[in-house]
Amino acid sequence: MENSYDLIIIGGGPAGLTAAIYGGRAKLKTLVINKGTVGGLVNTTREIVNYPGYGQVSGEDLMKDFKKHVESFGVELLRDQVVRTDFSQEDKIITTKKGKVFSAKAIIIACGSEPRLLDIPGEKRLRGSGVAYCATCDAEFFEGEGVVVVGSGDQAIEEGMYITKFARKVTVIVLHDEGILDCNKVSAERAFQNGKMEFIWNSTLEEVLGQDNVEGVKIKNLKTGGSTELSCQGVFFFVGMVPSTHFLKESGIEMDRRGYIPVNELMETNLEGVYAVGDNRVKYLRQVVSAAGDGAAAAVAAERYIEEMKAFNSNVLESDKQVLLLFFNALDNESLEFSTLLENVNKELMERYKIVKVDMTTKKNLAHKYAIEKAPSVMVLDKGQVVMRLDCSAAKEDLKSQLC
């Protein structure tokens, strides 16, 4: 099928693109579906100074290099948006906004996050008329004017300082006590020294005021409970991010209250063959370098999963003989002895069966599929159908009689 892939990656930021590099290099037929510009939100970062090997680079240039690298491995990139998923079968189905349907053996979710809205009166109505979320895009529209910035994280403070290049004054609304910002120390020091930056402490925004354009804001002091109005022409919101995982609500993927996806060390979600990487997963540090690490781990895990599935299909499902599927633990003596015993019994039965061994410690997916809990365990399969489960505690003769 033309639209069937080994690996589909949803999202083309640093996590997705790194997964694509590993997928392409492992010769997996790989597709990246990305709804906007390749590179994602990193494109909005003017300066990255902590990605190893690049002393200083713009987000856009770094992502161009990622993209070039991906393309050199023959990975396909598609600009579209995933709107529906069906992860219930071995072949996972993805439907896009443009009506295309794709299938893949493994899926990596790398759709990132988006700016959180504060959801206060006036915010939505005046979007594009003074309410803004991206300084690179919109700072210039406020030449010589008064601007309010909401938030005190890295993005808020760094973007606020960028806006001072154009605006007459930038007033930062900070939740915390005087002198406390959430951003890194270097940026905080620079901000305090910037003559155009002012701070209003212990406060949050209550409302954006104005008819056709922003004319001011209503600020609430959290200590006194009192409200004050401040005249301004622009408001930039930098109040954190939310994961862009809404389209997965019906997918059966486990998410936390906020929509982040919990994964294990292999980036596996609760669904077999589905992985989550980068900003949309539950994690400690959300940076380009850690996103790239996630992507690499997930792609390697997905590759092994696919290989395991392919090997199983050709060894077990297409075998002419009935198959003895032995789940064993390579580190356990009892398992190994049982394995030898089973080989001997099969020999005495003139190799009536084909023995396929599965190491439970590395092939958890298969063990899970057949609800195997302990090693050793043996299933008798005919063209993939379970015919019988052997009693493995039996002695040799008993074992033989079970198989006759």
Next chain:
Amino acid sequence: MSLPKLNANSFEEKIYDAGEACLVVFSRKTCHVCKEVVPKVEELQPQYEGKFGFYHVDVEEDKPLYQSLSLKGVPQILFFKDGEYQGKLTGNVDDEEIEEKIEEFL
């Protein structure tokens, strides 16, 4: 960019003098949201060929134009008919929203 570009002069001609029903996308190269919205507009254009005009303004190249319209951000899609401003869509809008708005003027 496949949409016909407007500058201050051609904007005057097309929008105010000819009075064509049309939309104008204002964007800039360094804006990531614009990079999502502009392709959506480009994809819609063929189905309205001859019925509704599609134009583009790069705000970096035509500063006086956006200043005269007192725009406060990009991307921004402005709608015009009979030489008069009819309304706008701002930020990361969906293709459906753009289509709905266009249908109002056909």
